[in-house]
Amino acid sequence: MFAVTILGNNSALPAYDRHPTAQIVTLNDQVLLIDCGEGTQMQLSRYKVKRGKLNHIFISHLHGDHYFGLIGLVTSMGLLGREQPLHLYAPPGLDEIIQLQLKVAATSLPFELVYHALTKEELILDGPKFSVECFSTKHRIPCWGFIVREKKLPRKVDKDKAIEFMIPASFYNSLKEGTDYITKDGTVILNDQVTIPNSAPKSYAFCADTIYDERIAAIAKDVTLLYHEATYLKDLEERAAARFHSTTIQAAMIAKKANANQLLLGHFSSKYEFLDDYLTEATAVFPNTQLAIEGVTFLVKR
Amino acid sequence: MFAVTILGNNSALPAYDRHPTAQIVTLNDQVLLIDCGEGTQMQLSRYKVKRGKLNHIFISHLHGDHYFGLIGLVTSMGLLGREQPLHLYAPPGLDEIIQLQLKVAATSLPFELVYHALTKEELILDGPKFSVECFSTKHRIPCWGFIVREKKLPRKVDKDKAIEFMIPASFYNSLKEGTDYITKDGTVILNDQVTIPNSAPKSYAFCADTIYDERIAAIAKDVTLLYHEATYLKDLEERAAARFHSTTIQAAMIAKKANANQLLLGHFSSKYEFLDDYLTEATAVFPNTQLAIEGVTFLVKR
Numbered sequence: 001m002f003a004v005t006i007l008g009n010n011s012a013l014p015a016y017d018r019h020p021t022a023q024i025v026t027l028n029d030q031v032l033l034i035d036c037g038e039g040t041q042m043q044l045s046r047y048k049v050k051r052g053k054l055n056h057i058f059i060s061h062l063h064g065d066h067y068f069g070l071i072g073l074v075t076s077m078g079l080l081g082r083e084q085p086l087h088l089y090a091p092p093g094l095d096e097i098i099q100l101q102l103k104v105a106a107t108s109l110p111f112e113l114v115y116h117a118l119t120k121e122e123l124i125l126d127g128p129k130f131s132v133e134c135f136s137t138k139h140r141i142p143c144w145g146f147i148v149r150e151k152k153l154p155r156k157v158d159k160d161k162a163i164e165f166m167i168p169a170s171f172y173n174s175l176k177e178g179t180d181y182i183t184k185d186g187t188v189i190l191n192d193q194v195t196i197p198n199s200a201p202k203s204y205a206f207c208a209d210t211i212y213d214e215r216i217a218a219i220a221k222d223v224t225l226l227y228h229e230a231t232y233l234k235d236l237e238e239r240a241a242a243r244f245h246s247t248t249i250q251a252a253m254i255a256k257k258a259n260a261n262q263l264l265l266g267h268f269s270s271k272y273e274f275l276d277d278y279l280t281e282a283t284a285v286f287p288n289t290q291l292a293i294e295g296v297t298f299l300v301k302r
Numbered sequence: 303m304f305a306v307t308i309l310g311n312n313s314a315l316p317a318y319d320r321h322p323t324a325q326i327v328t329l330n331d332q333v334l335l336i337d338c339g340e341g342t343q344m345q346l347s348r349y350k351v352k353r354g355k356l357n358h359i360f361i362s363h364l365h366g367d368h369y370f371g372l373i374g375l376v377t378s379m380g381l382l383g384r385e386q387p388l389h390l391y392a393p394p395g396l397d398e399i400i401q402l403q404l405k406v407a408a409t410s411l412p413f414e415l416v417y418h419a420l421t422k423e424e425l426i427l428d429g430p431k432f433s434v435e436c437f438s439t440k441h442r443i444p445c446w447g448f449i450v451r452e453k454k455l456p457r458k459v460d461k462d463k464a465i466e467f468m469i470p471a472s473f474y475n476s477l478k479e480g481t482d483y484i485t486k487d488g489t490v491i492l493n494d495q496v497t498i499p500n501s502a503p504k505s506y507a508f509c510a511d512t513i514y515d516e517r518i519a520a521i522a523k524d525v526t527l528l529y530h531e532a533t534y535l536k537d538l539e540e541r542a543a544a545r546f547h548s549t550t551i552q553a554a555m556i557a558k559k560a561n562a563n564q565l566l567l568g569h570f571s572s573k574y575e576f577l578d579d580y581l582t583e584a585t586a587v588f589p590n591t592q593l594a595i596e597g598v599t600f601l602v603k604r
Contacts, residue, residue, distance in 0.1 A: 013378055064403065106443050141406075
């Protein structure tokens with residue numbers, strides 16, 4: 001299971017019951033949170049996301065609609081008795097705000113909050129089954145996108161073939177890793193005679209807030225699911241540029257240039273009550289587009 | 303019109319779709335906000351409160367469930383182009399947090415945020431039609447309650463009587479102030495011959511978070527509507543005391559000792575999904591009790 005659940009999809013001003021940016025990325029038993037606008041802790045409850053599995057939070061930038069919900073979530077985790085460390089990946093500055101807010105409340109968290117300051121494009125999390133790297137986007141203040149990549153999946157053992165070649169089950173894990181099997185009499189059973197490749201690793205690129213920037217297409221090349229902001233419809237291209245945001249068409253062009261499998265649009269301006277035009281405009285350029293509707297889970301799949 | 307609208311009624315952990323503390327006090331054309339837990343700006347939209355009339359915000363203390371929504375509300379007011387000054391009455395420390403949050407966002411507000419630090423019990427707002435005073439409560443960190451009082455209302459002119467005594471209409475405003483009228487021949491028409499008293503000024507006491515403290519009953523003596531926290535039901539009196547909170551019975555006892563006209567209970571613990579027992583327990587001590595249900599407006603009346 002590799003999926004993205006939308007908790008908030010609106011730009012700065014909450015409107016029409018749409019919340020500021022927050023997304024859950026689920027990878028098997030791991031839960032990652034990307035951005036944490038005001039009300040995220042309520043949205044987590046609303047959509048029944050398990051907080052106990054949430055150990056990594058990524059904040060793209062320090063505009064309030066991307067982090068004002070963080071302190072509430074973190075202190076609530078404390079009240080609920082969390083003990084395991086929580087890793088926070090965010091631009092420099094947020095740690096000082098959090099510490100100040102804890103200080104005035106005379107509160108200390110019952111768990112370790114591990115702060116990872118985002119300062120350059122790099123691999124920021126390297127787990128056994130997935131990795132996360134950050135990349136900078138062009139916005140009014142320092143801003144970071146994130147790419148979550150599955151690790152290469154082990155090959156699958158073709159059991160009928162393995163039995164036919166009399167390979168002991170104790171060697172199956174080595175087979176999954178791609179190792180050839182050598183029989184007692186020295187015969188080499190080539191790995192691809194008894195295994196089949198697993199599906200190629202999938203990936204999710206969260207492109208944060210950004211002006212139209214073709215560099216993102218290169219960074220997110222061949223990504224499975226690309227989330228790109230589309231604050232405005234295409235007729236407001238100038239306003240988008242002036243505010244370091246993007247339009248529907250621009251988001252779709254990035255997805256096309258990146259050769260993404262699917263595009264997810266979000267960060268909708270509170271100018272728009274209805275979102276139909278977003279889909280109409282974007283699909284004209286990149287057909288496999290979806291709107292990041294709150295509460296909906298999008299599978300990262302080909 | 304003098305009324306209190308509940309935007310949030312829960313204690314620290316949001317639960318069962320109940321939000322952290324926030325209340326709107328409406329006095330004719332003025333709107334005051336007391337406390338501003340996370341999500342308050344969404345609750346203002348939900349209950350259609352006019353932000354343009356909101357010029358004074360009061361924060362009781364710096365536990366997050368009483369102020370985490372403030373920065374979102376304030377920056378949204380900026381995005382919406384607010385120009386008139388906004389007065390903020392809060393314990394020292396909140397100004398530094400707000401300034402830091404504006405700094406990391408490279409944002410400046412398009413209006414003046416006037417910070418009034420609460421440091422002693424005093425009159426903090428003295429308007430033409432109402433006043434607000436603050437008083438300290440006993441909580442884990444410095445905490446302030448607020449009493450909003452209508453000013454003494456002008457007397458009403460009995461027009462039939464005024465015409466009978468041939469008092470010119472130009473003198474009516476003086477009559478409302480209680481002045482006697484002297485005719486050209488020197489006859490004194492006593493004010494109470496031609497006016498009737500208006501209703502007595504009403505008042506609202508918001509008693510913040512507090513341990514059981516009879517001093518509050520003296521401070522809020524004869525208040526019209528008393529809001530008192532009741533985090534716990536009566537069986538958890540020890541836990542309430544340990545955490546500097548109150549129970550249903552204690553809140554009702556304060557209302558009784560204060561000779562309040564009506565009691566409003568709030569700050570419900572997330573332990574309790576249903577609130578019926580709060581009302582049952584409190585009304586046994588103080589019959590005229592209401593629960594601070596979100597979205598409900600309570601008239602301050604006798």
